[in-house]
Amino acid sequence: MIRARDLTKHFRVHKRGSGLAAALKSVVRRKYELVKAVDGVSFEIQRGERVGFLGPNGAGKTTTLKVLSGLLHPTSGEVEVEGFVPFRRAPELLSAITLVMGQKSQLIWDLPPADTYAMNRAVFDVPQEAFERALKELTELLELGDLVTKPTRQLSLGERMKCELAAALLHGPTTLFLDEPTIGLDVAMQLAIRDFVRDYNQRHEATVLLTSHYMDDVVALCPRIIVIDQGKLIHDGDLRALVKQTDPDKRVSFTLVTPRADDELVKLGAILKREGQRATLRVGEKDLPAVVGHLLGEWKATDLAIEDPPLEEILRVMFGKAREGREASS
Amino acid sequence: MRSAAARTVRAIPTLLRIGLAETVAYRAEFIVWILTTTMPLIMLGLWTTVADEGPFQAYRSEDFVAYYLAMLIVRNLTGSWVAWQVSEEIRLGTMSMRLLRPLHPMVAFATSHLAAIPFRGLIAIPVAVALLVSSGASALTHDPAQLALLIPSIALGWIIGFACLFALGCLAFLVTQTSAIGNIYFTLFGILSGYLLPLDLLPSWISRVAACTPFPSMLGTPVRLLVHPMARGDALELLAIQGAWAVGAIALALTAWRVGLRRYEAVGA
Structure with a gap:
């Protein structure tokens, strides 16, 4: 189960103009701006749910996922994942969750994925028998074949993403934070990964929180969506109801x-x-x-x-309404 | 649930094996690293030329040979580059991947560094030992008990250096670029650890300052145990000082990590 209540995460960002004068000025007097990446977000996700987490660029999706997975300390509010406070990074929590980031690799770059798998087995303390069973299952589902014995740097993006997913799931997590897991992949690979995530969710009763710029991923996988814009939650509910209500x-x-x-x-x-x-x-x-x-x-x-109507259109309408509402209230 | 400490201990053999594999993969970088640890040989050439005309203070030519070759061995066994790795991973956000694993990143870095030590010494140490025994044997200690203390002393020297550098790397949580602070650290390290020249050749006030820092315990103490015969009580006292610095350095590193992690922004990741 995932629970966030009045979650906020603010960053202090150094602001500087371009050019030499601005650079020299910033040495003497620094200007900072407070960026409210996440601003009072609350939601609950039950075990086994597949939830799409949507919003435009900079809406606060990835920041929220980082707080939920314990990478960031929240500025305020309460967060609980699988009964633990994420930023305390309890080993039991880290063994129960995983975070897949499409744009970042957790595989050791110069070694074959098999070495990362062996390292994760040791670090997550997965018994050898369970590890071999999970690896066999993931190898079949993701059609990894001999990819696991090639150096990671020699894999294509699609091949690497499949190996990343396997690395992220070998310890059998029950909560999956997936941040753009299909980014840059061709259509066939996107479909394969969607099928895989759905299958994993059903087999393990795993909770899935997914962000993706490919609305097809969300439509195919997530009965429920949470939408945020400028750090604020603007919708939480059934995807079909949202479509019906908006257009x-x-x-x-x-x-x-x-x-x-x-x-x-x-x-x-x-x-x-x-x-x-x-x-x-x-x-x-x-x-x-x-x-x-x-x-x-x-x-x-x-x-x-x-x-x-395509989800992109629905979201465009929603974000437009949300902005108008904010402008009117300010 | 198996305890975290037991789990970490069980993971170490695998982590060492992976560390070895990474070391072999980065062989070009490795050769460059080995070449960068030859500073003692340069200093050796300089000071033996000076001492050829007569002893410099208490140091004869063979004393300099013994000192700098011992330094080369100890430096190869205790050197670490963890500050650079930690600060880069914080700055680029790649530290996030380590944070997702139930293993303290300090342990992960430590095992990967320990795995590299045999390779780092592969060339330098046999050469240094051969030269040390053939050229500077007369300046070496011959007390087996003192030589036995060399092993824990080198281990403690490595721990102190590694933990201080880990803490230094953690400064990247506070300031984005730590290279300037790193330069100050390495300047102090070069002078106060005995790396550039023996501490007893420095002005006495610098030696007194050095004694208040962990730097002599990183390098100077193991080198002294190797080349300076001394009473066993004195040797044990040096080791005790190293032990105290090791505890302090680990506490500093863990504190720097815990405090800094609150400010981690996981940028770009």
């Missing part, structure tokens, strides 16, 4: 058999995209049955697909 209209995509003018299409819904015979319309929920009936019946449209 209930559907996206209907189809291919026309006979050419139709835009004038005809707008009678069915707002045109979001038009590329030759392929079009995407925005259609209200109550009009949906009639529009779909018309497209399939009278127009004989093919390749018809009905989708919720």
Whole structure:
């Protein structure tokens, strides 16, 4: 279980202009700015939940994950993970959690991943038999093959990320903090890692808190999302409910058999995209049955697909509203 | 739940093995490091030339040979570069990965350094020992008890140096760049540890200042045990002083870590 109550993390950041004059001035008189990276965030995550943690760049997502995993001391507020206060770094807590950062490696750079695995086995005190079982399972699920015996520096990004995941999970953690675990990976690898995380969550009843700029990761993995912006929590709840509440209209995509003018299409819904015979319309929920009936019946449209609005759009609307609210209140 | 201390002890053989593997992987860097520890040979050439014209204070030419070759051996066995590693990892945020493991980073760094010692001595120590025995044997101590104390003395010298450098590296929690502070440290170390020249050749007030610092216990004490015959009581007293400095240095390093960690910003990681 993860619990954060009124969590804040502030940084004192040195501010300096560019150029020689500003550099010399900063030697004599330093200017500092207080950055509220996380500003009074509260939430609870139950064991076994998969939660997406979303927000624009600089929203405070990674800072929150660092506080939850014990890397940072919070400025104020209370945090508890698996019954422990993270910054005290109790060995029992460190054995129960893991943090995967897509942009940072925990593998020893000049040695094969197998050596990092051996080191983690020793440090986490995993019995040899359990270690071999976990390694076998991870090798199969992640299709590691002989990657573990190549020096880490010679692995591709995708290969390295798979090995990173294995290194992060060999000790059998029950809480996974995943910070951009699919960044820079191709689509096939993203899918493989999504499948793997879902499988691990189900097998081990592990709690997953995921940040990702790929909304497909979040949609595929996380029934619940927490959204923060400028350090403040602006949504915590079911992903589908959020979509419905922010933009209930559907996206209907189809291919026309006979050419139709835009004038005809707008009678069915707002045109979001038009590329030759392929079009995407925005259609209200109550009009949906009639529009779909018309497209399939009278127009004989093919390749018809009905989708919720992309999460990116939903978030853009949310962040816009949150900013407007802040500006109005200030 | 197995205790953290027992878990750490059990992990040490694996950590040493990984440290050895890393040492071999970084062989080019390693050769450069070995070459940088030859300062005693330069000082040896300088002072034996001076002493060829007659003893300099109490030091004859063979005394200088024994002193600097002993220094070369001790330096190779006790040298450490942990301050640079710790400050870089704090500055770049890569310390985060160590913080996620249930092992104190000081232990992790210590084992990786200990694993490197046999390789560091691979070239320098046999050469130094051969030269020491052939050229400076007359200046060596012949008391087996005193020579036996050399082993704990070198171990304590390593602990003091490593812990002080670890504490120095922890300054990166407070100031982003620690290289200027590191330069001050290494200047003091060079003079007050006896690395550049024997402490008894320095003005007496500097020797008195040195005695109030841990630097002589890092290098000067093991070298003295090797080249200066002395009463057993005096040798044990030197060892006791080293022991006290070792306890103090470890306490300093752990405190610097604990206090500094509160300010860790885990930038970029």
